[in-house]
Amino acid sequence: MNQRRSVFIISCLAFGYAFLYIPILSMIVFSFNASKLVTVWDSANSPTLKWYHSLLGNEEILDAAWISLKVAVINASGSVILGTLAGFALARFTQFRGRFTLNAMATAPLVMPEVITGLSLLLLFVAMEQLIGWPAGRGITTMTMSHMTFSMAYVTVVVQSRLATFDTALEEAAMDLGARPLKVFFVITLPIIFPAILSGWLLAFTLSWDDLVISSFTSGPGSSTLPMVVFSKVRLGVSPEINVLATLTIGTVTLIILGVSLWMARKHKLPKPAA
Amino acid sequence: MRRVPLAERFGISGRGLVALLPYLWLMLFFVVPFVIVLKISFADVDLAIPPYTPLVQWTEKNVLAIKLNFNNYEFLFTDKLYINAFLNSIKVAFLSTLLCLIVGYPMAYGIARSKPTTRNFLLLLVILPFWTSLLLRVYAWIGLLKANGVINNVLISVGLIHEPLTMLYTPFAMYVGIVYSYLPFLILPLYANLEKMDWQLLEAAEDLGCKPWQAFYKITLPLSRNGILAGSMLVFIPAVGEFVIPALLGGPNALMIGRILWDEFFSNRAWPVASAVAILLLLLLVPFMMWYQSIQARESAGTR
């Protein structure tokens, strides 16, 4: 019985993973293709690093990457603060005025189509500019604030679910031993849920770094992010520099994720003494 | 002596502040914008900056007029293009969700059933694409599906076909793109749900005479209902308003409402119409969003 199930499930898994990874692998492979047509392999001149050189000398892309980085870092840090506060409030305080609203507002961005969020935020900034003069024009500030609004939803979910499995006896024990509630949060709760907060930060960073739609709505002249530049290029078709960018991105993400996973696995593999 | 319950021992001001900051932020940056969108959907296009007429105006001394222009909505309801776009978006999102379920459920099941060490690795493999830019992964399909792309080249060189297949800029490409991008969004919540299952229930069922497929149908499937619904909502709702994939893979005939909104806004500079589209899309999706919230609430209540 186990055998039969296994074969079917294993083939589904194999197909699924192949489906997920063949496009990624093809992008990586063709980033070394000398031909400008990208998908037609030029065996005479390939593999080559010429497109790598080309990308790393491309001012437009480098500027956009820098802007994306700035926005992503500020966004991630701000989202973590807002998201942790919201996640904590929703996980711990079972009853307070406005809880339902906060819960709805904090989790709606998870499923909301980005075109709606993007449009509404832009119109907000326009109205604010009309009313009070700030923000003056759209740019990095408006983009960052927009990103924070939808990123914090993800952080809230991560923190809230981590706190749900958190043993409150630890906090009670700390209070019992003389620590006031605020101290308990910083000395006990925060260090223990730190991995969740870190993954929230990384999640918010990635969402901001990759975001296209909301950035397009809320950015201004001179503040094009990397996805925006990529989008304008790929609308016209394939481009070998984009393959290079994809390879570099995937490589970096893979290294970071592998690094984090290995680090976490090591942390938990401590020798257990005999009772 | 103070008689203050434990929760409020955080201090009335402390506890209030914790929830207050995110609350205010979201009010200002999430709720208020929707009100503004609503307001502008009732406005007229104007050659001004910003390109719409104000809602409230002083017409004469001491007379305040509120002009609600329903033309935009009338336009959307009567013009075939928009109705078709809405219906098509729902159809595409629905079919994509089904396809994601067909591909993703066995995967989630397989991961949940595997040994803990393998499981982490398999999960990692699902999460990795999720962390990689959506835009770039959709771009990958351009390279695969186009006329002189990888798939066509392989099929031609193997001799299965003689003329390249037209795959890019068709609804087919769009479905592939959506399923590809949203698959991890289905697998992860479904896996989270399946992982909590007590597999001994299946053994008990088989002990009582149930065949494996029956046991799956009668026990696993119903118990994973919340996971299926949560994952489906995470695919369906954003897919309805999806813009990037139809724009890059779909071709001119792929009528999706997200694209319409974008074009109205950026190409036509018709902010009021775009706003009206957004409002209608929102109204369409809110019931599904509320359904999603209730599924999540049920799921977390069940685990406590």
Add this chain to the structure above:
Amino acid sequence: MATPEGSAIKALPAAKATPWTDPNAKAYVQLDHITKSFGDLKAVDDVSLKIYKGEIFCLLGASGCGKTTLLRMLGGFETPSSGRIFIDGEDMTGVPPYERPVNMMFQSYALFPHMNVEQNVAFGLKQDRVPKAEIKERVATMLDLVKLGDFGKRKPDQLSGGQRQRVALARSLVKRPKLLLLDEPLGALDKKLREHTQFELISLQDKLGVTFVVVTHDQEEAMTLASRIGVMNHGEIVQAGTPSEIYEFPSSKFVADFIGSVNIFEGKLIEDEPEYVRIASPELGATIYVSHGISAAPEATVWAAVRPEKVFMSTAPPEGPDNVVRGAVQDIAYLGDLSIYLVKLPTGKVVRVTQPNTSRHAEAISWDQQVYLSWDATSPVVVTR
């Protein structure tokens, strides 16, 4: 409740006084009419209790009886809906846990996973801003006391269950609290370790002189640890007393049945004198003669409780018209050190008898054998509710 002459009460060592019998003794912990309601549900219902310094007081009851809620109120984690709590003369109702001279040992131990053993134990002292040198010294002394002197740098997930418990104990005792609360302290340990730890706890408490309040559902644990037990049911303390008082002189059917096993015979008072009572019990099919007086209304329905170990079983008929019945052995359970016999009476009632297996040559009783059951006039306890 009058204690009859001639009955043996467990003699306490001279050093351990019995302050609860002294009407002038001052209570160390006093609970005055404490009630705690959660909505419509009364978890604790009008509990008043005095606990004396140096006691080990056990709150004993089944799950849901309110004992944990009562403990949490002593610790400051719940506030009473009404009533006052006094600790060492001070009104502590409503004082938060971080301001109370009370410490708690949690059921799950609640050791901080990101700190090692030393840091865990030192945590409470740090909050009090005790100087570093003193902290180091006190932590080291305490760890030695619980025999974990070499484990200071280990993290909680590197310790066994028993070791973790000792860290939790050390952590809560190092602050020299006025009161130590223990929530099911032995629940997570296996049987052998439990017995060992019971005696360790008593010895530790004796050494340090801290007042303990223990919550448990395990009667054996309560009987071993406690200087006094408070039996709880539905939010009320139904009886408080020493283990022997509770066992030998339960005040109600509930308490009699809750602690150990017991045979309860319902009957009516037919003779009610100061020195004795006689009860006619149709359930038993005989009369019961109890050699002490009770306070009850004439012709009242009462219950006589007889412990299984106090029932004599013989094949030859014993003397006396009272306290004797005949029956047939229905079931025998051999437990090594003793055997349990279930004897069915002609009235249908089943009586439980335990006998130690003292000799290999004793008359072997077997199934379906007709036997006589009898007991001393001092053995039954009569309860009126």
